[in-house]
Amino acid sequence: MAVTRPSIALVDCNNFYVSCERVFNPKLNNKPVLVLSNNDGCVIARSQEVKDLGIKMGVPWFKIQTLVKHHNIVVFSSNYTLYADMSNRVMQIISHFSPNQEIYSIDECFLDLTGFQHLNLIDHGQRIRATIKQFVGLPVCVGIGASKTQAKLANHLAKKRPAFEGVCDFNTLEPEGLDRLFSEIEVGEVWGVGSRTKKRLAELSIHTVLDLKKSSPKVLRKQFSVVMERTVRELNGESCIPLEEVAPPKEQLICSRSFGAPVFSLIDLTQAVITYTTRAAEKLRQQKSVAALVYVFIETNRFKVNEPQYNNGLLVPLPEPGNDTRLLVGAALTGLKRIYKPGFAYKKAGIMLNDLSCADAKQKGLFEDAELQAHSKSLMQAIDKINGIMGSGTIKFTGEGLKKRWQAKAERKTPAYTTRIDEIPIAYAIG
Amino acid sequence: MPDILETLLPVFGSAVSAGFPSPADDYIESRIDMNEYLIQHKEATFFLRVQGDSMNQLGILDGDLLVVDRSIPVEVGNIVIAAIDGEFTVKQFALSEGNPILKAANPAYKDISIDPDGDLEIWGVVRWAIHKLWP
Numbered sequence: 011m012a013v014t015r016p017s018i019a020l021v022d023c024n025n026f027y028v029s030c031e032r033v034f035n036p037k038l039n040n041k042p043v044l045v046l047s048n049n050d051g052c053v054i055a056r057s058q059e060v061k062d063l064g065i066k067m068g069v070p071w072f073k074i075q076t077l078v079k080h081h082n083i084v085v086f087s088s089n090y091t092l093y094a095d096m097s098n099r100v101m102q103i104i105s106h107f108s109p110n111q112e113i114y115s116i117d118e119c120f121l122d123l124t125g126f127q128h129l130n131l132i133d134h135g136q137r138i139r140a141t142i143k144q145f146v147g148l149p150v151c152v153g154i155g156a157s158k159t160q161a162k163l164a165n166h167l168a169k170k171r172p173a174f175e176g177v178c179d180f181n182t183l184e185p186e187g188l189d190r191l192f193s194e195i196e197v198g199e200v201w202g203v204g205s206r207t208k209k210r211l212a213e214l215s216i217h218t219v220l221d222l223k224k225s226s227p228k229v230l231r232k233q234f235s236v237v238m239e240r241t242v243r244e245l246n247g248e249s250c251i252p253l254e255e256v257a258p259p260k261e262q263l264i265c266s267r268s269f270g271a272p273v274f275s276l277i278d279l280t281q282a283v284i285t286y287t288t289r290a291a292e293k294l295r296q297q298k299s300v301a302a303l304v305y306v307f308i309e310t311n312r313f314k315v316n317e318p319q320y321n322n323g324l325l326v327p328l329p330e331p332g333n334d335t336r337l338l339v340g341a342a343l344t345g346l347k348r349i350y351k352p353g354f355a356y357k358k359a360g361i362m363l364n365d366l367s368c369a370d371a372k373q374k375g376l377f378e379d380a381e382l383q384a385h386s387k388s389l390m391q392a393i394d395k396i397n398g399i400m401g402s403g404t405i406k407f408t409g410e411g412l413k414k415r416w417q418a419k420a421e422r423k424t425p426a427y428t429t430r431i432d433e434i435p436i437a438y439a440i441g
Numbered sequence: 442m443p444d445i446l447e448t449l450l451p452v453f454g455s456a457v458s459a460g461f462p463s464p465a466d467d468y469i470e471s472r473i474d475m476n477e478y479l480i481q482h483k484e485a486t487f488f489l490r491v492q493g494d495s496m497n498q499l500g501i502l503d504g505d506l507l508v509v510d511r512s513i514p515v516e517v518g519n520i521v522i523a524a525i526d527g528e529f530t531v532k533q534f535a536l537s538e539g540n541p542i543l544k545a546a547n548p549a550y551k552d553i554s555i556d557p558d559g560d561l562e563i564w565g566v567v568r569w570a571i572h573k574l575w576p
Protein backbone atom coordinates (compact mmCIF):
# COMPACT_ATOMS: atom_id res chain seq x y z
CA MET A 11 0.00 0.00 0.00
CA ALA A 12 1.30 3.38 -0.90
CA VAL A 13 1.98 5.61 2.07
CA THR A 14 -0.10 8.74 1.79
CA ARG A 15 1.74 11.99 1.93
CA PRO A 16 0.85 14.14 4.92
CA SER A 17 -1.32 17.17 4.27
CA ILE A 18 -0.38 20.01 6.58
CA ALA A 19 -2.27 23.28 6.32
CA LEU A 20 -1.26 26.71 7.52
CA VAL A 21 -4.19 29.05 8.10
CA ASP A 22 -3.05 32.65 8.37
CA CYS A 23 -5.13 35.80 8.81
CA ASN A 24 -4.48 38.56 6.28
CA ASN A 25 -3.19 41.79 7.84
CA PHE A 26 -4.65 40.53 11.11
CA TYR A 27 -4.61 43.66 13.32
CA VAL A 28 -5.92 45.87 10.54
CA SER A 29 -8.61 43.33 9.66
CA CYS A 30 -9.74 43.22 13.32
CA GLU A 31 -10.13 47.00 13.32
CA ARG A 32 -12.13 46.81 10.09
CA VAL A 33 -14.64 44.33 11.50
CA PHE A 34 -15.84 46.99 13.95
CA ASN A 35 -15.26 50.00 11.68
CA PRO A 36 -16.61 49.01 8.27
CA LYS A 37 -15.80 52.56 7.14
CA LEU A 38 -12.19 51.49 6.95
CA ASN A 39 -12.78 48.98 4.18
CA ASN A 40 -10.72 49.81 1.09
CA LYS A 41 -9.00 52.64 2.94
CA PRO A 42 -5.32 52.70 3.93
CA VAL A 43 -5.04 51.65 7.57
CA LEU A 44 -2.04 50.97 9.79
CA VAL A 45 -1.51 49.89 13.38
CA LEU A 46 1.36 51.08 15.58
CA SER A 47 3.35 49.03 18.06
CA ASN A 48 3.18 49.42 21.80
CA ASN A 49 3.76 53.00 22.85
CA ASP A 50 2.90 54.15 19.32
CA GLY A 51 6.49 53.52 18.26
CA CYS A 52 6.49 51.95 14.81
CA VAL A 53 4.31 50.33 12.19
CA ILE A 54 3.38 46.72 12.98
CA ALA A 55 0.41 46.08 10.70
CA ARG A 56 -0.53 47.48 7.32
CA SER A 57 -3.54 47.17 5.07
CA GLN A 58 -2.88 46.27 1.45
CA GLU A 59 -3.38 49.94 0.51
CA VAL A 60 -0.59 50.93 2.91
CA LYS A 61 1.70 48.20 1.59
CA ASP A 62 1.05 49.50 -1.92
CA LEU A 63 2.24 52.94 -0.80
CA GLY A 64 5.60 51.38 -0.02
CA ILE A 65 5.42 51.82 3.77
CA LYS A 66 7.52 49.06 5.29
CA MET A 67 6.94 47.00 8.41
CA GLY A 68 8.70 48.39 11.46
CA VAL A 69 9.20 51.98 10.22
CA PRO A 70 9.13 54.48 13.07
CA TRP A 71 5.90 56.41 13.17
CA PHE A 72 7.51 59.84 13.18
CA LYS A 73 9.22 59.10 9.86
CA ILE A 74 6.00 58.65 7.91
CA GLN A 75 3.83 61.44 9.27
CA THR A 76 3.80 63.41 6.02
CA LEU A 77 2.90 60.30 4.01
CA VAL A 78 0.11 59.57 6.48
CA LYS A 79 -1.32 63.08 6.05
CA HIS A 80 -0.89 63.09 2.31
CA HIS A 81 -2.69 59.78 1.75
CA ASN A 82 -5.24 60.09 4.57
CA ILE A 83 -3.96 56.92 6.20
CA VAL A 84 -5.97 55.93 9.27
CA VAL A 85 -3.61 55.18 12.15
CA PHE A 86 -4.40 53.11 15.27
CA SER A 87 -2.58 52.29 18.47
CA SER A 88 -2.50 48.53 18.96
CA ASN A 89 -5.56 47.12 20.72
CA TYR A 90 -4.21 43.79 21.94
CA THR A 91 -7.31 43.12 24.03
CA LEU A 92 -9.38 43.05 20.86
CA TYR A 93 -6.81 41.15 18.78
CA ALA A 94 -6.42 38.45 21.42
CA ASP A 95 -10.17 37.89 21.64
CA MET A 96 -10.55 37.77 17.85
CA SER A 97 -7.61 35.37 17.69
CA ASN A 98 -9.24 33.05 20.23
CA ARG A 99 -12.41 33.04 18.17
CA VAL A 100 -10.56 32.26 14.94
CA MET A 101 -8.56 29.43 16.54
CA GLN A 102 -11.75 27.94 18.01
CA ILE A 103 -13.47 28.01 14.63
CA ILE A 104 -10.48 26.42 12.90
CA SER A 105 -10.32 23.67 15.52
CA HIS A 106 -13.62 22.35 14.15
CA PHE A 107 -11.89 21.50 10.88
CA SER A 108 -9.30 19.10 12.28
CA PRO A 109 -8.59 17.57 15.68
CA ASN A 110 -4.88 18.30 15.26
CA GLN A 111 -4.08 21.99 15.52
CA GLU A 112 -0.97 23.86 16.49
CA ILE A 113 -1.53 27.52 17.32
CA TYR A 114 1.65 29.02 16.00
CA SER A 115 1.07 32.72 16.66
CA ILE A 116 -1.73 35.18 17.31
CA ASP A 117 -2.84 35.02 13.67
CA GLU A 118 -1.76 31.66 12.30
CA CYS A 119 -2.08 27.98 13.04
CA PHE A 120 -1.09 24.66 11.53
CA LEU A 121 -3.69 21.97 10.95
CA ASP A 122 -3.08 18.34 10.16
CA LEU A 123 -5.48 17.45 7.35
CA THR A 124 -3.86 14.08 6.56
CA GLY A 125 -6.97 12.17 7.53
CA PHE A 126 -9.19 14.37 5.38
CA GLN A 127 -7.71 13.55 2.00
CA HIS A 128 -10.91 11.85 0.88
CA LEU A 129 -12.25 15.40 0.73
CA ASN A 130 -11.07 17.82 -1.86
CA LEU A 131 -8.69 19.77 0.34
CA ILE A 132 -8.93 22.91 -1.74
CA ASP A 133 -12.69 22.89 -1.13
CA HIS A 134 -12.00 22.19 2.54
CA GLY A 135 -9.67 25.20 2.64
CA GLN A 136 -12.34 27.34 0.96
CA ARG A 137 -14.83 26.22 3.63
CA ILE A 138 -12.38 27.29 6.34
CA ARG A 139 -12.03 30.69 4.67
CA ALA A 140 -15.76 31.18 4.19
CA THR A 141 -16.59 30.14 7.76
CA ILE A 142 -14.07 32.49 9.35
CA LYS A 143 -15.16 35.33 7.08
CA GLN A 144 -18.79 34.82 8.01
CA PHE A 145 -18.39 34.11 11.74
CA VAL A 146 -15.92 36.86 12.64
CA GLY A 147 -15.48 38.90 9.46
CA LEU A 148 -11.77 38.20 9.04
CA PRO A 149 -10.06 37.25 5.77
CA VAL A 150 -7.66 34.30 5.91
CA CYS A 151 -5.57 32.31 3.45
CA VAL A 152 -4.83 28.59 3.53
CA GLY A 153 -1.63 26.95 2.35
CA ILE A 154 -1.35 23.16 2.20
CA GLY A 155 1.73 21.00 1.69
CA ALA A 156 3.42 17.79 2.74
CA SER A 157 5.33 19.55 5.53
CA LYS A 158 5.07 22.64 7.67
CA THR A 159 7.71 24.40 5.57
CA GLN A 160 5.71 23.63 2.41
CA ALA A 161 2.48 24.77 4.07
CA LYS A 162 4.09 28.11 4.98
CA LEU A 163 5.26 28.61 1.42
CA ALA A 164 1.90 27.56 -0.03
CA ASN A 165 0.26 30.12 2.24
CA HIS A 166 2.60 32.80 0.92
CA LEU A 167 1.45 31.99 -2.62
CA ALA A 168 -2.21 31.82 -1.61
CA LYS A 169 -1.82 35.39 -0.34
CA LYS A 170 0.29 36.82 -3.15
CA ARG A 171 -1.28 35.21 -6.21
CA PRO A 172 -4.96 35.98 -6.76
CA ALA A 173 -5.28 32.98 -9.11
CA PHE A 174 -5.26 30.65 -6.10
CA GLU A 175 -8.29 32.44 -4.62
CA GLY A 176 -6.83 32.20 -1.13
CA VAL A 177 -6.12 28.45 -1.03
CA CYS A 178 -3.00 26.78 -2.42
CA ASP A 179 -2.37 23.02 -2.10
CA PHE A 180 1.08 21.86 -3.22
CA ASN A 181 -0.01 18.22 -2.94
CA THR A 182 -2.33 18.67 -5.92
CA LEU A 183 0.51 19.80 -8.19
CA GLU A 184 2.67 17.54 -10.35
CA PRO A 185 6.35 17.52 -9.29
CA GLU A 186 7.35 19.51 -12.41
CA GLY A 187 4.68 22.11 -11.75
CA LEU A 188 5.79 22.46 -8.14
CA ASP A 189 9.43 22.89 -9.20
CA ARG A 190 8.43 25.54 -11.71
CA LEU A 191 6.55 27.39 -8.98
CA PHE A 192 9.53 27.06 -6.61
CA SER A 193 11.84 28.48 -9.28
CA GLU A 194 9.75 31.67 -9.31
CA ILE A 195 10.01 32.36 -5.57
CA GLU A 196 13.08 33.82 -3.96
CA VAL A 197 14.66 31.81 -1.21
CA GLY A 198 14.06 34.47 1.45
CA GLU A 199 10.38 33.49 1.52
CA VAL A 200 11.20 30.07 2.98
CA TRP A 201 10.29 29.58 6.64
CA GLY A 202 13.38 30.16 8.76
CA VAL A 203 15.50 31.80 6.04
CA GLY A 204 16.27 35.28 7.32
CA SER A 205 18.16 38.05 5.57
CA ARG A 206 21.56 36.91 6.85
CA THR A 207 21.01 33.29 5.85
CA LYS A 208 19.79 34.54 2.50
CA LYS A 209 23.09 36.35 1.89
CA ARG A 210 25.10 33.28 2.78
CA LEU A 211 22.92 31.13 0.53
CA ALA A 212 23.48 33.60 -2.31
CA GLU A 213 27.22 32.99 -1.97
CA LEU A 214 26.48 29.34 -2.69
CA SER A 215 24.39 30.40 -5.75
CA ILE A 216 21.17 29.48 -4.00
CA HIS A 217 18.71 32.18 -4.98
CA THR A 218 15.32 30.56 -5.48
CA VAL A 219 13.31 28.09 -3.46
CA LEU A 220 14.02 25.52 -6.16
CA ASP A 221 17.78 26.06 -5.76
CA LEU A 222 17.44 25.33 -2.07
CA LYS A 223 15.19 22.33 -2.63
CA LYS A 224 17.74 20.78 -5.03
CA SER A 225 20.65 21.36 -2.66
CA SER A 226 22.21 18.52 -0.74
CA PRO A 227 20.87 18.44 2.82
CA LYS A 228 24.14 16.96 4.06
CA VAL A 229 26.27 19.71 2.55
CA LEU A 230 24.01 22.43 3.91
CA ARG A 231 24.07 20.83 7.31
CA LYS A 232 27.83 21.27 7.34
CA GLN A 233 27.65 24.83 6.03
CA PHE A 234 24.77 25.93 8.23
CA SER A 235 23.10 23.70 10.78
CA VAL A 236 20.78 20.80 11.25
CA VAL A 237 17.89 23.28 10.98
CA MET A 238 18.82 24.09 7.39
CA GLU A 239 19.08 20.39 6.59
CA ARG A 240 15.55 19.91 7.91
CA THR A 241 14.32 22.85 5.83
CA VAL A 242 15.66 21.23 2.65
CA ARG A 243 14.07 17.91 3.52
CA GLU A 244 10.79 19.63 4.30
CA LEU A 245 10.85 21.49 0.98
CA ASN A 246 11.21 18.07 -0.65
CA GLY A 247 8.01 16.96 0.98
CA GLU A 248 9.48 15.07 3.91
CA SER A 249 7.73 16.16 7.11
CA CYS A 250 10.43 16.64 9.78
CA ILE A 251 8.88 19.19 12.12
CA PRO A 252 5.94 17.66 13.97
CA LEU A 253 2.84 19.58 14.99
CA GLU A 254 3.06 20.83 18.56
CA GLU A 255 -0.49 20.69 19.71
CA VAL A 256 0.22 21.78 23.24
CA ALA A 257 2.52 24.75 23.50
CA PRO A 258 5.43 23.89 25.80
CA PRO A 259 5.39 26.04 28.93
CA LYS A 260 7.66 29.05 28.63
CA GLU A 261 10.96 28.81 30.42
CA GLN A 262 11.04 32.47 31.29
CA LEU A 263 8.44 35.20 31.34
CA ILE A 264 9.25 38.78 30.50
CA CYS A 265 7.10 41.80 30.98
CA SER A 266 8.56 45.16 30.06
CA ARG A 267 7.40 48.34 28.35
CA SER A 268 8.74 51.65 27.25
CA PHE A 269 7.15 54.54 29.08
CA GLY A 270 4.94 57.10 27.40
CA ALA A 271 7.04 59.89 28.92
CA PRO A 272 10.36 59.75 30.74
CA VAL A 273 10.11 58.71 34.38
CA PHE A 274 12.35 60.09 37.14
CA SER A 275 11.01 59.07 40.52
CA LEU A 276 11.27 55.80 42.40
CA ILE A 277 7.52 56.00 43.08
CA ASP A 278 6.65 55.92 39.38
CA LEU A 279 9.15 53.15 38.69
CA THR A 280 7.73 51.19 41.61
CA GLN A 281 4.22 51.45 40.15
CA ALA A 282 5.44 50.26 36.77
CA VAL A 283 7.39 47.34 38.22
CA ILE A 284 4.41 46.25 40.33
CA THR A 285 2.15 46.39 37.28
CA TYR A 286 4.53 44.32 35.14
CA THR A 287 5.19 41.82 37.92
CA THR A 288 1.46 41.40 38.50
CA ARG A 289 0.94 40.67 34.80
CA ALA A 290 3.85 38.22 34.65
CA ALA A 291 2.62 36.49 37.82
CA GLU A 292 -0.80 36.00 36.19
CA LYS A 293 0.84 34.41 33.17
CA LEU A 294 2.99 32.28 35.45
CA ARG A 295 -0.08 30.91 37.23
CA GLN A 296 -1.86 30.42 33.92
CA GLN A 297 0.83 28.02 32.77
CA LYS A 298 0.85 26.44 36.25
CA SER A 299 4.48 27.23 36.94
CA VAL A 300 6.48 28.64 39.80
CA ALA A 301 9.53 30.91 39.48
CA ALA A 302 12.71 30.75 41.49
CA LEU A 303 14.31 34.02 40.38
CA VAL A 304 13.05 37.50 39.61
CA TYR A 305 15.13 39.79 37.43
CA VAL A 306 14.29 43.50 37.48
CA PHE A 307 15.81 46.10 35.18
CA ILE A 308 15.60 49.82 34.37
CA GLU A 309 16.96 51.70 31.37
CA THR A 310 17.39 55.28 30.20
CA ASN A 311 16.85 56.17 26.54
CA ARG A 312 20.02 55.10 24.77
CA PHE A 313 18.99 56.97 21.62
CA LYS A 314 19.27 60.27 23.47
CA VAL A 315 23.04 60.27 23.44
CA ASN A 316 23.43 63.70 25.05
CA GLU A 317 21.51 62.65 28.14
CA PRO A 318 23.17 60.85 31.06
CA GLN A 319 22.78 57.11 30.64
CA TYR A 320 22.17 54.45 33.23
CA ASN A 321 21.11 50.84 32.69
CA ASN A 322 21.04 48.30 35.41
CA GLY A 323 19.36 45.05 36.38
CA LEU A 324 19.42 42.71 39.32
CA LEU A 325 18.53 39.07 39.77
CA VAL A 326 16.70 38.44 43.05
CA PRO A 327 16.26 34.86 44.25
CA LEU A 328 13.05 33.92 46.04
CA PRO A 329 13.18 32.14 49.41
CA GLU A 330 11.10 29.34 47.86
CA PRO A 331 9.94 29.03 44.25
CA GLY A 332 6.44 30.47 44.01
CA ASN A 333 3.79 32.24 41.96
CA ASP A 334 2.14 34.44 44.57
CA THR A 335 2.00 37.99 43.22
CA ARG A 336 2.91 39.39 46.65
CA LEU A 337 6.05 37.27 46.85
CA LEU A 338 7.16 38.18 43.33
CA VAL A 339 6.38 41.87 43.76
CA GLY A 340 8.34 41.90 47.02
CA ALA A 341 11.38 40.45 45.31
CA ALA A 342 11.10 42.76 42.30
CA LEU A 343 10.85 45.86 44.51
CA THR A 344 13.81 44.78 46.65
CA GLY A 345 15.80 44.62 43.43
CA LEU A 346 14.46 47.92 42.14
CA LYS A 347 15.43 49.79 45.31
CA ARG A 348 18.94 48.43 45.02
CA ILE A 349 19.47 49.51 41.42
CA TYR A 350 17.54 52.81 41.34
CA LYS A 351 19.61 55.94 41.03
CA PRO A 352 17.95 59.36 41.14
CA GLY A 353 18.61 61.97 38.49
CA PHE A 354 18.12 59.90 35.37
CA ALA A 355 15.31 60.04 32.82
CA TYR A 356 14.19 56.42 32.67
CA LYS A 357 12.64 55.19 29.43
CA LYS A 358 11.92 51.57 30.21
CA ALA A 359 11.55 49.13 33.07
CA GLY A 360 10.78 45.46 33.16
CA ILE A 361 10.93 42.22 35.00
CA MET A 362 11.79 38.70 34.00
CA LEU A 363 10.74 35.57 35.87
CA ASN A 364 13.42 32.93 35.60
CA ASP A 365 14.10 29.33 36.44
CA LEU A 366 10.49 28.28 36.04
CA SER A 367 9.25 24.86 36.96
CA CYS A 368 5.96 23.04 37.19
CA ALA A 369 3.93 24.14 40.22
CA ASP A 370 2.67 20.62 40.97
CA ALA A 371 6.10 19.03 40.90
CA LYS A 372 7.45 21.64 43.28
CA GLN A 373 9.41 20.30 46.22
CA LYS A 374 8.15 21.21 49.61
CA GLY A 375 10.39 23.75 51.21
CA LEU A 376 12.00 23.22 54.59
CA PHE A 377 10.37 26.27 56.13
CA GLU A 378 7.16 26.10 54.23
CA ASP A 379 3.93 26.63 56.10
CA ALA A 380 1.28 24.43 54.51
CA GLU A 381 -1.57 26.55 55.73
CA LEU A 382 -0.01 29.76 54.43
CA GLN A 383 0.62 28.05 51.09
CA ALA A 384 -2.99 26.94 50.78
CA HIS A 385 -4.14 30.42 51.67
CA SER A 386 -1.84 31.98 49.09
CA LYS A 387 -3.08 29.59 46.42
CA SER A 388 -6.75 30.28 47.03
CA LEU A 389 -6.20 34.04 47.23
CA MET A 390 -4.39 34.07 43.88
CA GLN A 391 -7.05 31.84 42.32
CA ALA A 392 -9.77 34.18 43.54
CA ILE A 393 -7.98 37.26 42.15
CA ASP A 394 -7.35 35.57 38.78
CA LYS A 395 -10.96 34.48 38.58
CA ILE A 396 -12.38 37.90 39.40
CA ASN A 397 -10.04 39.62 36.95
CA GLY A 398 -10.92 36.98 34.36
CA ILE A 399 -14.62 37.69 34.66
CA MET A 400 -14.70 41.41 35.42
CA GLY A 401 -11.77 42.47 33.26
CA SER A 402 -8.09 42.57 34.02
CA GLY A 403 -7.10 45.02 36.73
CA THR A 404 -10.44 44.87 38.58
CA ILE A 405 -8.57 43.69 41.64
CA LYS A 406 -5.06 44.95 41.87
CA PHE A 407 -2.41 45.86 44.34
CA THR A 408 -2.66 49.49 45.35
CA GLY A 409 1.05 49.91 44.76
CA GLU A 410 0.28 49.80 41.04
CA GLY A 411 -1.16 53.24 41.49
CA LEU A 412 -4.43 54.50 40.12
CA LYS A 413 -3.04 57.20 37.85
CA LYS A 414 -0.19 55.88 35.80
CA ARG A 415 1.80 58.81 34.53
CA TRP A 416 4.36 56.47 33.01
CA GLN A 417 1.91 54.38 31.04
CA ALA A 418 2.69 53.77 27.39
CA LYS A 419 1.13 56.00 24.82
CA ALA A 420 -1.88 54.55 23.08
CA GLU A 421 -3.55 57.67 21.85
CA ARG A 422 -5.37 56.09 18.95
CA LYS A 423 -6.63 52.92 20.52
CA THR A 424 -10.11 51.67 19.62
CA PRO A 425 -12.45 50.34 22.36
CA ALA A 426 -12.36 46.80 23.74
CA TYR A 427 -15.41 46.02 21.58
CA THR A 428 -15.72 42.37 22.57
CA THR A 429 -14.48 42.17 26.14
CA ARG A 430 -15.88 45.15 28.04
CA ILE A 431 -19.62 45.69 28.29
CA ASP A 432 -19.29 49.48 28.45
CA GLU A 433 -17.20 49.52 25.27
CA ILE A 434 -19.37 47.43 22.91
CA PRO A 435 -20.20 48.90 19.50
CA ILE A 436 -23.29 51.05 18.98
CA ALA A 437 -26.10 49.85 16.72
CA TYR A 438 -27.86 52.97 15.51
CA ALA A 439 -31.64 53.05 15.33
CA ILE A 440 -31.92 56.58 14.04
CA GLY A 441 -32.46 56.16 10.30
CA MET B 442 -14.69 -27.03 65.11
CA PRO B 443 -13.81 -25.09 62.06
CA ASP B 444 -10.85 -22.81 62.21
CA ILE B 445 -11.78 -19.28 62.68
CA LEU B 446 -9.71 -17.13 60.40
CA GLU B 447 -8.55 -14.05 62.05
CA THR B 448 -9.15 -11.13 59.78
CA LEU B 449 -7.97 -7.64 60.45
CA LEU B 450 -10.73 -5.19 59.82
CA PRO B 451 -10.03 -1.52 59.49
CA VAL B 452 -11.63 0.70 62.08
CA PHE B 453 -13.17 3.83 60.72
CA GLY B 454 -12.60 6.77 62.97
CA SER B 455 -15.18 9.01 61.44
CA ALA B 456 -18.81 9.23 62.34
CA VAL B 457 -21.30 7.52 60.06
CA SER B 458 -24.36 9.49 59.22
CA ALA B 459 -27.34 7.36 60.04
CA GLY B 460 -29.96 9.63 58.56
CA PHE B 461 -31.59 9.29 55.19
CA PRO B 462 -29.59 10.48 52.19
CA SER B 463 -30.97 13.66 50.74
CA PRO B 464 -34.07 12.76 48.74
CA ALA B 465 -33.01 15.39 46.20
CA ASP B 466 -29.68 13.71 45.37
CA ASP B 467 -31.05 11.98 42.31
CA TYR B 468 -32.61 15.16 41.00
CA ILE B 469 -29.69 17.57 41.02
CA GLU B 470 -29.29 19.41 37.74
CA SER B 471 -26.94 22.20 36.84
CA ARG B 472 -28.36 25.68 37.32
CA ILE B 473 -29.67 27.66 34.35
CA ASP B 474 -26.81 29.25 32.49
CA MET B 475 -27.83 32.39 30.58
CA ASN B 476 -24.75 32.21 28.40
CA GLU B 477 -25.86 28.84 27.16
CA TYR B 478 -29.41 30.03 26.67
CA LEU B 479 -28.63 33.28 24.85
CA ILE B 480 -25.56 32.25 22.87
CA GLN B 481 -25.60 29.40 20.41
CA HIS B 482 -22.37 30.07 18.52
CA LYS B 483 -20.01 31.68 20.95
CA GLU B 484 -17.23 32.33 18.44
CA ALA B 485 -19.63 34.20 16.17
CA THR B 486 -21.60 36.11 18.80
CA PHE B 487 -21.08 39.80 19.51
CA PHE B 488 -22.88 42.32 21.70
CA LEU B 489 -24.03 45.74 20.53
CA ARG B 490 -25.86 48.59 22.25
CA VAL B 491 -28.95 50.23 20.67
CA GLN B 492 -28.99 53.97 20.23
CA GLY B 493 -32.19 55.54 18.92
CA ASP B 494 -35.89 54.79 18.61
CA SER B 495 -36.39 53.58 15.05
CA MET B 496 -37.07 49.97 16.15
CA ASN B 497 -39.50 50.88 18.94
CA GLN B 498 -42.52 49.05 17.60
CA LEU B 499 -40.69 45.74 17.63
CA GLY B 500 -39.75 46.26 21.24
CA ILE B 501 -36.13 47.14 20.55
CA LEU B 502 -35.54 50.24 22.62
CA ASP B 503 -32.87 52.82 23.13
CA GLY B 504 -30.15 51.40 25.38
CA ASP B 505 -31.05 47.73 24.82
CA LEU B 506 -28.31 45.15 24.59
CA LEU B 507 -28.34 43.16 21.36
CA VAL B 508 -27.00 39.62 21.07
CA VAL B 509 -25.82 39.32 17.47
CA ASP B 510 -24.95 36.02 15.82
CA ARG B 511 -22.93 36.24 12.60
CA SER B 512 -23.03 32.53 11.87
CA ILE B 513 -26.67 32.14 10.89
CA PRO B 514 -27.94 32.92 7.38
CA VAL B 515 -30.26 35.91 7.14
CA GLU B 516 -33.93 35.18 6.55
CA VAL B 517 -36.82 37.45 5.71
CA GLY B 518 -38.26 38.93 8.88
CA ASN B 519 -34.98 38.75 10.82
CA ILE B 520 -33.70 41.72 12.75
CA VAL B 521 -30.23 42.43 11.47
CA ILE B 522 -27.22 44.63 11.98
CA ALA B 523 -26.37 46.27 8.68
CA ALA B 524 -23.29 48.31 8.00
CA ILE B 525 -24.64 51.28 6.07
CA ASP B 526 -22.04 53.83 4.95
CA GLY B 527 -19.71 52.27 7.47
CA GLU B 528 -22.03 52.59 10.44
CA PHE B 529 -23.85 49.80 12.30
CA THR B 530 -27.60 50.12 12.02
CA VAL B 531 -30.30 47.84 13.41
CA LYS B 532 -33.12 47.09 10.95
CA GLN B 533 -35.56 44.42 9.89
CA PHE B 534 -34.68 42.46 6.78
CA ALA B 535 -37.75 42.22 4.50
CA LEU B 536 -38.88 41.88 0.92
CA SER B 537 -40.70 44.52 -1.06
CA GLU B 538 -42.05 43.29 -4.39
CA GLY B 539 -39.39 40.59 -4.34
CA ASN B 540 -36.52 42.96 -3.62
CA PRO B 541 -34.63 42.89 -0.32
CA ILE B 542 -35.08 45.98 1.83
CA LEU B 543 -34.25 47.13 5.34
CA LYS B 544 -37.19 48.36 7.38
CA ALA B 545 -37.39 50.42 10.52
CA ALA B 546 -40.09 49.61 13.07
CA ASN B 547 -41.27 53.15 13.42
CA PRO B 548 -43.41 54.92 10.79
CA ALA B 549 -41.26 58.02 11.09
CA TYR B 550 -38.46 56.28 9.18
CA LYS B 551 -38.31 55.27 5.52
CA ASP B 552 -37.33 51.85 4.15
CA ILE B 553 -33.88 51.41 2.68
CA SER B 554 -33.53 49.34 -0.48
CA ILE B 555 -30.52 47.07 -0.72
CA ASP B 556 -28.51 47.84 -3.79
CA PRO B 557 -26.43 44.75 -4.61
CA ASP B 558 -23.51 46.94 -5.72
CA GLY B 559 -23.89 49.45 -2.93
CA ASP B 560 -21.94 49.99 0.24
CA LEU B 561 -24.22 47.91 2.44
CA GLU B 562 -23.32 44.77 4.29
CA ILE B 563 -25.48 42.58 6.52
CA TRP B 564 -23.15 42.21 9.50
CA GLY B 565 -25.11 39.77 11.63
CA VAL B 566 -28.51 38.55 12.80
CA VAL B 567 -29.91 39.85 16.10
CA ARG B 568 -31.07 36.94 18.25
CA TRP B 569 -31.98 38.81 21.41
CA ALA B 570 -32.69 42.33 22.59
CA ILE B 571 -32.11 42.51 26.31
CA HIS B 572 -34.00 45.30 28.01
CA LYS B 573 -33.01 46.44 31.47
CA LEU B 574 -35.90 47.16 33.84
CA TRP B 575 -34.24 47.79 37.16
CA PRO B 576 -31.33 50.19 37.52
